[in-house]
Amino acid sequence: MNTVSEPKEGLMTDQFPDEKGHFGIYGGSFIAETLMDPVRELQEAYERYRLDNEFIAEFEWELKNFVGRPNPLYHARRWSEELGGAQIWLKREDLNHTGAHKINNTVGQALLARRMGKKRIIAETGAGQHGVATATVCARWGMECVVYMGEEDIVRQAPNVFRMKLLGATVVPVTSGSKTLKDALNEAMRDWVGNVDDTFYIIGTAAGPHPYPTMVRDFNSVIGKEIKEQSLEHTGRLPDSVIACVGGGSNAIGAFHPFLDDKDVELIGVEAGGDGLETGRHAAPLSTGKPGVLHGNRTYLMEDEAGQIIETHSVSAGLDYPGVGPEHAWLKDIGRVQYVAATDTEALEATHKLCRIEGIIPALESAHALAHAVKLAPTMGKDKNIVVNLSGRGDKDINTLAEIEGITL
C-alpha cells in the first residue's frame, strides 16, 4: 500500500530550482539584456509574495470562489471496467471556470501583476485556452489585455478568438515565422521589451525565463495537492500512477510536483506523437529532441541539425510547441518522470471513448493522457489506481473533430 513517503534521497525537490532558476542544467534566464530588468523585478516580486500569507489567502479565495475549486476526482467506472485493469480516476480540471487548468495560473499571475502595480497585461496563446483564461482575469480585475496569437491558430481556433474579444481583450495576429504558438511567444516578448514600465507578461506554460517555470508550477500545484487529498479520501491511499499530457507542461508539472517525493507514485507525461515519432511529424521534444536554448530557458527542443527550431505537428493546438518546461527536462534526465508519446489517432480514439462511455468531452490535449491510460490500465491489477489529469474540456475542439470526420458545422 502506498503512503506519503519520506523524500527520495538525492531528489530534494524543495532545492529546485536554484536561485538563478536552474533545474540541473536546465532553466535559467536566457534573455536579452533589454528584458533583464523586468525579469529581475518579477523575480523579486514573486520571491516576496509566494511566501506572503495574505497573497496566498487571496489566491486560494479566488480559486474557490471564481474558479470553482476544488474540482472532483471522478471514478470513471464504466471505462475502467471496459479496459479491464486498473481503476481510472479523472481529475476534472475541465470543470474549472473557462474549462481548463489554465485559469489557475492566470489568477495567480494577475494577482501578482496587481501587487506590482502593472495595469496592462499581455499574453501569448496557441489553442486560445490561455488567452481566454488571461482575458477572463483581466476582465475580472479591469486590466487592459492584449493577446498575441499566430495567424494560423486564429483560423483554427475561431471560437476562442471570439471569446477573448467578448471578454474585452485585443487579439493581435502574429504573422512571423511559423505563425503559431512559438511565434506568438516571441511577439509577446517583443511587446514586453518595449513596454516594461506598465506591462506584465502572463506566460501560459511552465517555460520562459526564471521565475516563470517555477511560478507557473506553483500556481498549478493545486492540481496535484487536490489529487493527493482526494485519493486519500476515496481510496485511502495515493494513486499508483498519475498521467498528464505535456506540451509546455503546465498541467503536468502542477499534477506531478506534489508527488515528486512520493517515490511509489509513478508519474507519466504524455507528449504529442502527431503522425508517429518515427515520422518526425510530432511535438515530442522530450521523446526525441536534444537540449538547447529557446524562449529564455535551456530545455529539450525540436530543432534541426543547425539548431533552428522546427515546426511541430499535433492534432491538438495546445501541445503544438517545440519546447517544454525545464523542470520536465530535468525530471526526465533524473528518471523521476517517464515521458512517452501518444499519436493523433490514439488521442482521437480516446476522445471518442470518453464521450461515449463517461459522457465527458475531453480536450484533445488531455486526450493524449487518456490514450496512455488505455495502454497502461490493462497491464495493471483491478486494485490499482490511475489518475489521469483531464486538463480541459473539448468544446473548443468540436470544429477540429468535425473536420476530421468530414462534417461541416
Place this chain on the structure above:
Amino acid sequence: MTRIATRFSEASGRKLLVPYITAGDPDLDTTLALMHTLVRAGADVIELGIPFSDPMADGPVIQAACERALKNNVSLLQVMETVKRFRETDQDTAVVLMGYMNPVERMGYERFADLAAEAGVDGVLTVDMPPEEAEELVAQLRRHELDSIFLLSPTTPDARIKLVSEMASGYIYYVSLKGVTGAANLDTTEVAGKVAHIQSLTGTPVAVGFGIRDADSAAAVSETADAVVVGSVLVALVGEHGQQTDILHSKLFDIVNGMRQAMDAKAGAAA
C-alpha cells in the same frame, strides 16, 4: 592585440562605425560582396547576423531577414565559411558574429570557438546569453582571444554594468532604447548622458546601437559613444533591393558612407 582592440586604439579620436547585416540574406555570395562594400564605405567592424528561426529581441525588419536567409537553410557553419572567404582579401576589418544561443549550443561551445577563430572571426555577441550564464562560452572564446561582446540596456543598474564589464572585451554594446531592433527614433541627448555614465564605470569601449537610422543620428551618437552600430536600416535596404545587386550596393554604400563622413566631420570639429 585583437583586431577589435587595434581598431579602437588606432582610431585616435575618430569613432568606429559598425554596420550590421544578416548573413545569407538573400544569399551568402551577396553577403560577402556587401561586406566589402561596407568596408569601402567606412566600416571598422562588421556585425554579421547568424540567422535564427526565433529572433526574440529583433523587430520585423531583422526577423524578415532571418526568414529570407533560412529559406536557403543558411547555417552557422556557412556563416563562418563566409567570414573565411572575406578574410582572403581583408585582414583589417573586424568581424563580430551576432545571433542567438541555440545554433551555438547545437554546435557546441568548444567547436564553435575553434571554428570561429579559424575562420577569422574577432568577436561574438549572443543576445540571449546574459553574463550570468556565459562563463563557459566566454572561457572557450578566450582560448582563442575572441572577444565576448555583451549588451547593456537603459534599465541596466550599475552593479550589472560592472558585472558585464568584467566579462566583456572588445566593446560593450549599449542598446539605446527600450524595445526591439528597428524601433522608433532615439533621444540622442539622453543617450549621451547614459553613455558617459557607462564609460565612467568601465574601461571597455562603448558602442551604441538600436534606433540609429541616418547620418545625423549616427553623428550625434558618435559625440559620446566610442562606436556607432547601425543595423535595421541597412537590412531593410537588403530586403527591398536584394534582387537588384547594383542598386543595393550603391544605396548601402551611400548611407554607410554618409554616416562615416558625418561622424568624421563631428570628430574633426571636436578636435
